[in-house]
Amino acid sequence: MNVEFIAALDQIEREKGISKEILFEALEAALLNAYKKNFGSSYNVRVLIDKETGDVQVFSRKTVVNKYQYDLAEGEITLEEAQELYDMKYEVDDVIETEVTPKNFGRIAAQAARQMVIQKIKEAEKDIIYEEFLTRESEIITGEISRAGKGNIYVNLSIIGSKDITINAEATLPPSEQIPFEDYTPGKRLKVYVIEVKKTNNAPQILVSRSHPGLVKRLFESEVPEIFEGIVQIKSISREAGSRTKMAVYSADENVDPIGACVGPKGQRVKNIVDELKGEKIDIIKFSEDYSEFISASLSPSKVVSVEINEEEKSAKVIVPDDKLSLAIGKEGQNARLAAKLTNWKIDIKSESQAKSEQGE
The missing domain is CATH 3.30.1480.10 (NusA, N-terminal domain)
Structure with a gap:
């Protein structure tokens, strides 16, 4: 030497x-x-x-x-x-x-x-990749699609490590974490949410997602300064990727409208996120510690006549106008399903006429 x-x-x-x-x-x-x-x-x-x-x-x-x-x-x-x-x-x-x-x-x-x-x-490269990407779990990284195989999509990721060194790795986007019908053409750039980083005998395995609710949360954190600063808080998210997301938000400052902050001037903030998610609809709902108010808001865009709460069973009976029943339930039950996930309550939805009919029996 x-x-x-x-x-x-x-x-x-x-x-x-x-x-x-x-x-x-x-x-x-x-x-x-x-x-x-x-x-x-x-x-x-x-x-x-x-x-x-x-x-x-x-x-x-x-x-x-x-x-x-x-x-x-x-x-x-x-x-x-x-x-x-x-x-x-x-x-x-x-x-x-x-x-x-x-x-x-x-x-x-x-x-x-x-x-x-x-x-x-x-x-050493394997150890560095593992350690650096482990610190990026639950974060968003922009990558480039490299290839596809056996249903998986492989994404090239590049980050600046703790020693200001560029670190490259290939991540796996499995079928369960993909957005249905999304275009995954090689060479396309997209943002992915890091679910998990595992150590293996070969290169570390980095699992990423496009369907995880955490992706929506991180996108709003990067797009909405009030969320990043902690003024507006995301309380819960329910999502059916590629179709619809419901997100409950709360403001620690009574002078800040949490929904308005997320929507942004002329709706630009939420539009940027909808564009990133290829048109996925996003319902932004004001969180409330009053269960009746929160459950009622969670069924947006439907109007609600009344909410009857059973705290012991954590279930709610919701009455809606006759002409809003299908809207409250949603296509194939999606709106009601997302509302239940968002609030973590069982929700039974009835129209006014159905409720009256049951009372008369």
């Missing part, structure tokens, strides 16, 4: 974020194995790399012991022999090091070093 090799390690540290100290430790271990493989494993040796010049030295190590010659284990030397061969100052438990660097060890060292560095870079 030489100065150029050391310079290459400096570059790896800068570009890959891999500590040079870790590389040197791994290098010395790799060179030790190379020495034992090529020159015998019976030696108790230590490998030393000059971190400035790249020069490699191998030292034989022997521990001074108070034993007879025939009782010696590998890497031991008797006190008498140590004092006779080396120095009278040696005492029991001292370690004697003697340089035993072979003449042709440089070539072997260079080959072992290259192999080790390649392996260490791969291992």
Whole structure:
């Protein structure tokens, strides 16, 4: 090895974020194995790399012991022999090091070093990808679709890591996390929500979503300053991806209208999010700690005549005008289903005429 090799390690540290100290430790271990493989494993040796010049030295190590010659284990030397061969100052438990660097060890060292560095870079890159993307769980990252296979969509992600180094990885968008009928053409850029980052024997597995309610939440946080600042809070979200989302919001400041803040001037804020979600409808509802008010609002855009609450069973009987029944229930029951998920209450919807008919029975 030489100065150029050391310079290459400096570059790896800068570009890959891999500590040079870790590389040197791994290098010395790799060179030790190379020495034992090529020159015998019976030696108790230590490998030393000059971190400035790249020069490699191998030292034989022997521990001074108070034993007879025939009782010696590998890497031991008797006190008498140590004092006779080396120095009278040696005492029991001292370690004697003697340089035993072979003449042709440089070539072997260079080959072992290259192999080790390649392996260490791969291992370190996997660890860095895992650690950096783990901190991005439950966040949005913009990526580019690379390919498709077995129903999965693969997305190239690129982030700036904690050491200001660009980190690239491929994420998986499984069928269950895709928006129905959304276009996933390779090369297309889109925002994805990071669900989970798993460590595997190969590259870390990054699972992302386009259908998770968290995607809607993060989009509003990035689009609405009042949410980002904590003035407006998102209390709950229910979503059927690609079709409709209901979101309950609350304002900690009575002077700030939470719905108006989310809709934005001329409806631009919510429009930006609807565009990102390819036309998905978004109902923004004012949260209330009054269950009747909250349940009534959750059935928007339908009007509600009355709400009868059963707190013990956490169920509600809702009466709506006759001409609003289908609107309250929604197509294939979607509006009622989303309202129930949003409020976490069981909701039984009746028209006024149905309610009167039941009372008359």
